[in-house]
Amino acid sequence: MAIFSDIHSVCKQLYSQGWLANCDGNVSARTTPNQINITPKGKPKAYLLEKDMVSINIDPWDVVHKNASSEQAMHKFIYAKVDTAAAVVHAHPPYATAWGLQRDLKYLPSNMLSEGILACGDIPISSYCVPGTASMGSSLEEHLPEHKVIILAHHGAITWGTSLDEAYFGMERLEHIAKTLYLAKTLGDPVSLKQEQVDHLYQLRKQIGDVIL
Numbered sequence: 001m002a003i004f005s006d007i008h009s010v011c012k013q014l015y016s017q018g019w020l021a022n023c024d025g026n027v028s029a030r031t032t033p034n035q036i037n038i039t040p041k042g043k044p045k046a047y048l049l050e051k052d053m054v055s056i057n058i059d060p061w062d063v064v065h066k067n068a069s070s071e072q073a074m075h076k077f078i079y080a081k082v083d084t085a086a087a088v089v090h091a092h093p094p095y096a097t098a099w100g101l102q103r104d105l106k107y108l109p110s111n112m113l114s115e116g117i118l119a120c121g122d123i124p125i126s127s128y129c130v131p132g133t134a135s136m137g138s139s140l141e142e143h144l145p146e147h148k149v150i151i152l153a154h155h156g157a158i159t160w161g162t163s164l165d166e167a168y169f170g171m172e173r174l175e176h177i178a179k180t181l182y183l184a185k186t187l188g189d190p191v192s193l194k195q196e197q198v199d200h201l202y203q204l205r206k207q208i209g210d211v212i213l
């Protein structure tokens with residue numbers, strides 16, 4: 001049984017984890033092949049109700065619907081490109097966001113965490129885009145459909161899944177990995193796994209399939 005059946009319950013959980021402030025973040029779920037429900041523009045996520053959600057068309061993905069989240073382009077782009085995408089979560093979890101501020105980093109250095117690889121594979125950091133613009137959608141193209149967990153440089157993170165649960169837990173997984181890596185770096189000099197160990201974990205990940213654990 002699904003844990004999250006409503007967008008507003010995901011929003012409350014994101015807020016309670018400290019992964020967004022005030023009106024930050026946005027969540028959506030596909031309702032028909034060409035429609036989604038998405039959080040509204042400019043409302044604090046902690047206090048949303050299900051009736052506050054806005055229903056919009058996915059196609060064309062770059063048309064702006066004025067009452068829907070200002071970051072709707074990212075959501076619609078993912079749904080337009082990935083037929084199996086059923087839900088999208090965008091938040092600003094502090095540790096993951098901090099990794100998105102590091103110079104010239106294209107991937108989170110998560111290959112030293114065995115269960116990070118098994119849970120979601122590698123985690124790219126997409127290039128910077130001005131929030132609220134259509135480029136936030138198109139900039140995700142190089143990471144789709146392979147990556148369900150993506151850090152947005154100088155901004156936050158976005159996750160998608162075949163359910164609201166998977167999209168939410170992708171964000172939880174990301175922030176846990178990002179925090180662990182931060183702590184390891186703070187302690188000193190974290191040790192990488194050997195390349196053959198990393199390769200073996202990616203083979204196991206392939207057997208698990210394209211799901212976030």
Ligand SMILES: [Zn+2]
Pocket residue numbers: 024025071090091092131155156
């Ligand atoms: Zn944002």
